[in-house]
Amino acid sequence: MRRRRFLTGALTAGAAGAGAAAIAGSYPRPALAQSRIEWRMVTAWPKGLPGLGSSAERLAERIGQLSAGRLTVKVFAGGELVSPLQGLAAVSQGMAEMAHDFALYHIGQLPAAGFFSAVPFGLTPAEFNGWINFGGGQELWDELYDSVGAKPFLAGNTGVQMGGWFLDEVNDVADLKGRRFSIPGYGGDALKKLGVETVTLSSGELFGRLQDRSIDGAEWIGPYNDLSLGLYKITKLYYWPGFQEPGTGLECVVDKAKFAALPDDLRQIVAAACQAENDLTSAEYSGRSPGALATLVNEHGVKLKKFSRDLLMAFGSAASDVVGEVLEGGDDITRRIVTSYLRHRKSALVWSRITDGGYLAARDLGFRFPDGSTS
Amino acid sequence: MRRRRFLTGALTAGAAGAGAAAIAGSYPRPALAQSRIEWRMVTAWPKGLPGLGSSAERLAERIGQLSAGRLTVKVFAGGELVSPLQGLAAVSQGMAEMAHDFALYHIGQLPAAGFFSAVPFGLTPAEFNGWINFGGGQELWDELYDSVGAKPFLAGNTGVQMGGWFLDEVNDVADLKGRRFSIPGYGGDALKKLGVETVTLSSGELFGRLQDRSIDGAEWIGPYNDLSLGLYKITKLYYWPGFQEPGTGLECVVDKAKFAALPDDLRQIVAAACQAENDLTSAEYSGRSPGALATLVNEHGVKLKKFSRDLLMAFGSAASDVVGEVLEGGDDITRRIVTSYLRHRKSALVWSRITDGGYLAARDLGFRFPDGSTS
Numbered sequence: 192m193r194r195r196r197f198l199t200g201a202l203t204a205g206a207a208g209a210g211a212a213a214i215a216g217s218y219p220r221p222a223l224a225q226s227r228i229e230w231r232m233v234t235a236w237p238k239g240l241p242g243l244g245s246s247a248e249r250l251a252e253r254i255g256q257l258s259a260g261r262l263t264v265k266v267f268a269g270g271e272l273v274s275p276l277q278g279l280a281a282v283s284q285g286m287a288e289m290a291h292d293f294a295l296y297h298i299g300q301l302p303a304a305g306f307f308s309a310v311p312f313g314l315t316p317a318e319f320n321g322w323i324n325f326g327g328g329q330e331l332w333d334e335l336y337d338s339v340g341a342k343p344f345l346a347g348n349t350g351v352q353m354g355g356w357f358l359d360e361v362n363d364v365a366d367l368k369g370r371r372f373s374i375p376g377y378g379g380d381a382l383k384k385l386g387v388e389t390v391t392l393s394s395g396e397l398f399g400r401l402q403d404r405s406i407d408g409a410e411w412i413g414p415y416n417d418l419s420l421g422l423y424k425i426t427k428l429y430y431w432p433g434f435q436e437p438g439t440g441l442e443c444v445v446d447k448a449k450f451a452a453l454p455d456d457l458r459q460i461v462a463a464a465c466q467a468e469n470d471l472t473s474a475e476y477s478g479r480s481p482g483a484l485a486t487l488v489n490e491h492g493v494k495l496k497k498f499s500r501d502l503l504m505a506f507g508s509a510a511s512d513v514v515g516e517v518l519e520g521g522d523d524i525t526r527r528i529v530t531s532y533l534r535h536r537k538s539a540l541v542w543s544r545i546t547d548g549g550y551l552a553a554r555d556l557g558f559r560f561p562d563g564s565t566s
Numbered sequence: 567m568r569r570r571r572f573l574t575g576a577l578t579a580g581a582a583g584a585g586a587a588a589i590a591g592s593y594p595r596p597a598l599a600q601s602r603i604e605w606r607m608v609t610a611w612p613k614g615l616p617g618l619g620s621s622a623e624r625l626a627e628r629i630g631q632l633s634a635g636r637l638t639v640k641v642f643a644g645g646e647l648v649s650p651l652q653g654l655a656a657v658s659q660g661m662a663e664m665a666h667d668f669a670l671y672h673i674g675q676l677p678a679a680g681f682f683s684a685v686p687f688g689l690t691p692a693e694f695n696g697w698i699n700f701g702g703g704q705e706l707w708d709e710l711y712d713s714v715g716a717k718p719f720l721a722g723n724t725g726v727q728m729g730g731w732f733l734d735e736v737n738d739v740a741d742l743k744g745r746r747f748s749i750p751g752y753g754g755d756a757l758k759k760l761g762v763e764t765v766t767l768s769s770g771e772l773f774g775r776l777q778d779r780s781i782d783g784a785e786w787i788g789p790y791n792d793l794s795l796g797l798y799k800i801t802k803l804y805y806w807p808g809f810q811e812p813g814t815g816l817e818c819v820v821d822k823a824k825f826a827a828l829p830d831d832l833r834q835i836v837a838a839a840c841q842a843e844n845d846l847t848s849a850e851y852s853g854r855s856p857g858a859l860a861t862l863v864n865e866h867g868v869k870l871k872k873f874s875r876d877l878l879m880a881f882g883s884a885a886s887d888v889v890g891e892v893l894e895g896g897d898d899i900t901r902r903i904v905t906s907y908l909r910h911r912k913s914a915l916v917w918s919r920i921t922d923g924g925y926l927a928a929r930d931l932g933f934r935f936p937d938g939s940t941s
Contacts, residue, residue, distance in 0.1 A: 316692070321852035
């Protein structure tokens, strides 16, 4: 089964420039010396990217710490060994032992892969963690990636994202027709149904493409990352809510055979480090986004714009159509993944409505609180 | 500083019955044999309690696995070594190396301790994780518990809780006067301001006290736990939202000196195991609550009742008063904790409103989805 889906040709670094393929070929194989194991982790992120990039670095470092150096992980930025969106392929082909990216980057090869990162109008981060760990999600994810020789772990979550940046206002569906927008995954497929021309750009390309107006807008993540990319310098129109990615899971993919060959405690260490990082990265986005948003609004004059009800209804119907098509057009594993996800969603909707939703609405009723808010 | 706050007399098991003090006295001290360390973890939970109890067991087991048995942890149910609510005191006095409970149980000794579990109308679980990890919360928590010789870790979250069970309907503030309700922490202090007589009962006492009507109602956690306690057999009135505990953190408290004496990798293992468990326990409550709620409603005829707007406004004002009093009446560390928490809350309010709140409202607009919901 292994390697049946990926072509070696697709693995060479694209935007990252020349030499990456040669580097990949000459990089030494992991060596066993004094029971020390060295692994390579390829990532989809530019060097030093806050949140996503620092999460990958922290995860690698933690594995080394927990194992007292018996298993060390060297991290490569997107493009250093392979192109940013090809992490799973690299693991599948033995060019790296680990990859750190979004599962939605693999929809082209594995159509249901995106259900393990984000689905428009799908599960919230808490609901998603519930499905993965206690709703059958992990077992289905394992089965899906088993076909390419990989073992996946959840390793972070961005939280509910922002709807994105637009060069010009969008008030209704007619305003979307013919616009060019950078958005990956099923969310991009949904916008296509509403007449948007979509592309999937890496974070490093967004600023330039917005600046020269070769795209009309882009969604990336949220204030913490978008601030560092400087997108506010080009447009002030920042839309919410981010229906297209309501809490996007990060994955750490591991070479399945090499993972199975580890001693038991090192397998547990890899799993625990990913689970700890899932918690910590989510906390980082939750902890740092409010301050970054305040900086965007108060220092850079960014305007928060809420998508209109008509637009949200249209997004909802388009997302529904996309999910339905993945379900109906898919093979057996795809259908089982989508069915399990939808079953969890339907049940979780009621619970989240009276807890998370009910609580947030109550907190906003308008009484004064000692933080000075009229919350 | 150590031991200055706790009296030995308070540590003997209360409701758990006779013999616990004697057991505590005769239990062998941790032994070092072949570099193996054995620690004791006291908990606030009855043996086998789903969610909270199984989380403590899982955490202890994970520490053993990650360390390949170099550090093993033996778990004691509430009352086996010390009474359920005295975990921090037990660690402070060297009777156990770890305790697993809610920080709000320690408000009597450390008035700001509850800010490290739940504050009525306070932070959501995601906001709370953000404050602890990236908003200065952990450093303040470390400082607070340093005064009793302990090091705290976040080790789980129940998610937004339910408002609780009432024997008779409550529609406005007048209905609350003279009612007896089991509720701990600042939430209990808030209800007192509205004329409620409050008590803090352990989970094992709730059924009997509701059954003989010596209390008129109780909040515990949510469907997953409340189902196992069988509270639906006594009353069908189940209120939401749970303003009193909008996502309650579980803590794992460790003897600070013994933690500092561990080798570096074992310290990292304890910390990572707690962080992984913080993620997994939250996922367990998120994953299992929807099904438990459906069982309560569909099989046991439980009625979901929303607190009226008037009640929620009254709860909000009372909670505000309680938080203000803790802030103004507290010593230096109390004031710094409450101030930091409130600063984070004010900033996070805006972010959660447009992401979590905005997304949940959009998902509920009424379009059809392939899961059959008109979401």
